[in-house]
Amino acid sequence: MTMRITRRELVQRGAAGVTILSLPGLLAACGGSSGGGAGSGEVADVLRFSNWPLYIDFDEKTKQHPTLDQFTAKTGIKVDYFEDINSNAEYFGKIQRPLSQGQSIDRDIIVLTDNERFLGLMIDKGWVEELDKDLIPNFSNLIEAQASPPFDPDRKYSLPWQSGMTGIAWNEKETGPITSITQLFEDPKLKGRVTALNGMGDTPGLVMLDNGDDPSNVTDAAWNAAVDRIQKAVDSGQIRRFTGNDYAQPLSQGDLAAAIAWSGDIYQLLSSNPNLKWALPTKGGIIWTDNMIIPTGGSVPTASTYMNFVYDPKIAAQITAYVAYVPPVKGTKEILVKSDPKIGSSPLVFPSDEVLASTHQYDSAALNNQTYIEQWQKVLGA
Amino acid sequence: MRWVRRHLLPAYAFLAFCYLLLPIGVVILFSFNAPSGRFNYVWEGFTFDNWIHWDAPSGIQSAVMKSLEIGVISTIAATALGTLLALAIVRHRFRGRGATNMLIFLPMSTPEIVLGASLLTLFLNRQIVTGFGTIFIAHVMFIVSYVVVTVKARLIDFDRHLEEAAMDLGANEWVTFRKVTLPLLAPAILSAALLGFALSIDDFVITYFVSGPTQTFPLFVWGAARVAVPPQVNVVASAIFMVAVLVMVGNVLWGLRARRARESMPAAVPLPEALPRPEAA
């Protein structure tokens, strides 16, 4: 008999609880999220920072992010760190609705790539807050090359987080060095064991360079030629699929022989597979930069304080030592050459001027061209 | 030859179970793996580390908590709404019964992607911000139909004589409902709730469309799959799996005990068949 009573009570209480519970949920949905952080003026207690995965220093043993802890120790501001950005498009898709209403997304800093249209779109639509340069004296440490990008010529809204290069990675056990797109797309030995990046600024950019065109100034002819070539490689089965970061596991595993890949990823993968190599194609590669921006409703003083913190070469060095992408902060190389010579002298992290000269930034106007966007989606198979 | 024939079916069943449970085995196994790099696909060594530090990857803890929260409240809401609907449909005649049946059946026959996409369209158009609340709304919406089907099945077989007997003994409708109907319906309601909870915890597609910046566990896995899935994902998945299996096995054992208890009880009251039954008016 005891079982009966328990069950009945359960159901009774459950049924009673329903009305009480479903109402707030409904109201919450209609009400939308609450306002943003401390707003301009005061530095808040917490910095809400959304970033890409594996893009900040991480200590395997303590499971902490040392620079974030140092930031808290220095300023007293706690950091809520979210690694929830996996794709510019997906993340933008998630945040665009509240931002378009002028509502906060409960973040003070987010990181988007200049190689896709969303960064420029955020700034154009005014969904970002202006940086408080008074709180960022370290702004002077920004390297010259990043001083005036096309989407933010006065650097009013953004600061680079890390830069990276797009080139070709290969698994030495599966194939010899791959030095060109032609080889990647047409060598029969590689058939079906090659992937390309799904970024509109990455794969077409490399192909344009291979065709002899200039990706920083995309013309219809150049675009069509590049897309045709890529489509041929897809149709012939040469390209297995298009990927974001997910080329890393199959490449490591040996499912893939080669992939169009980002420089920093390979460096990080070397610990699990020393057979991985990366290089820019001889005809040139693409360089892109992930930028920190403050979305609408984010706390400008808190975010600016953090940005100043990471533009200290000592801190930048710690982050770069783990992430292995190209830092935008002057003085990082000098520190790393002494403290971590392997990284300090790595051409992946500190490319020589010669290498830098062969990299190109993708045309940001082309990123927003609706025709190109639709054509590219068709190539991607959707 | 006859030996083979006799054992063919069980052998097949065994193989089929192996097939069904192989991926689960792989998931559980690799939750104990100690990978040296980012990737968890090659067995490198046994460790309990992942289980102890299950919340090491950023965001996994809050994702799991969100999934559980949403699971609980949407299950409760959906179970209540669905039970009421089932009661209405089975026990009452009313106009629009057929249409109601259709309305309840339709969400189950609509692909999740359409459900998610249409909800997103609604939210976009009505300027509703997506997040926790919208996930709750979406989950209740698609769980309700399953609850109705489950409870309905039990209601249809329901022996109304017990309720009639109660009313003959002086109970009014509300008391009968509370003391006879609900307890007897409880197992079905509980099954429906369990089903609903499972659907909610596991839902990816619909949640993907309406979640906005909120992260549930399946969404976390999707994000992680883009880069490298940490073993802790396997840990959480295995844990949910084991809890679910335990609950279900427990439910079954409980049911067996209850049945044995009932069967061993002497019939203290003459069965309703023996009583003169009032013919339906």
Add this chain to the structure above:
Amino acid sequence: MTFLHRHKGLTPYLLLLPGIVWLTLFFVAPLGFLGYQSLQTGTFDTGYTFDWAFSNYWNAISDYHEQFVRSFVYAGIATIVALLVSYPLVYWIAFRAGRWKNVFLILIVAPLFVTYLVRTLAWLNILADQGPVVGFLRDIHVLGPDGRLLATSVAVVAGITYNFLPFMALPLYVSLEQIDGRLLEAAEDLYASKRQAFLRVTLPLSAPGIVAGTLLTFIPAAGDFINAQLLGTPRQYMVGNVIQSKFLDVLDYPAAAALSFILMALILAGLLVYARVVGTERLTG
């Protein structure tokens, strides 16, 4: 309570009210908006305007008919395979497993409790090019020396089949379990062989289960996009992938809405045909 006594007719409507309101607000209305959006034109940058753009539908079909066909083919194959795989298994449980029936049932349902994505990712592991399964298949020459399973239609269909197998198995079990064993005894008394007993008694009586299982498997399978995304290549992409990309990557809502509506319409059409053939009561039960 006296209020309800006097207004007895109200009871069903009161019971129905919360559920129906919820479904109307959050199922019917969204579909309405979806329809509305599907007739709009515009881009994300410039905004959308409603102008009866039926061309969206036409474009959706002409651009993506390949993905539509593919979705239905994959879902169909997956459903048939799921039926063939689960029927003997469920038969064994219903008729031969005795006291342990419920435990085995739990084993069938159990995989559903591991997150869908994690189950699919496990297949990435199992079917890896360097893994034991592919190695074995290469050894017995089912696959060529360079053959692979991942990033092919085989992997995608296999993934879909696996993921929806419990949805086929459960309804099958329910209907098989209800078959009165005495009917089979009677058949045998009337000189039916085991095979005849199965074909003429068991199979027809399990028809409701087959119908339910087929629906519960085919419908979600047709709209799936996860298996194609994780286990396949763009050449295996289904309608689900297109809808997802249009909604979340390209931000072309009208096209995405049109595609969703077409998918739904096709499935409903299929359902109606199926219902005709099979008998409506079994569907809505």
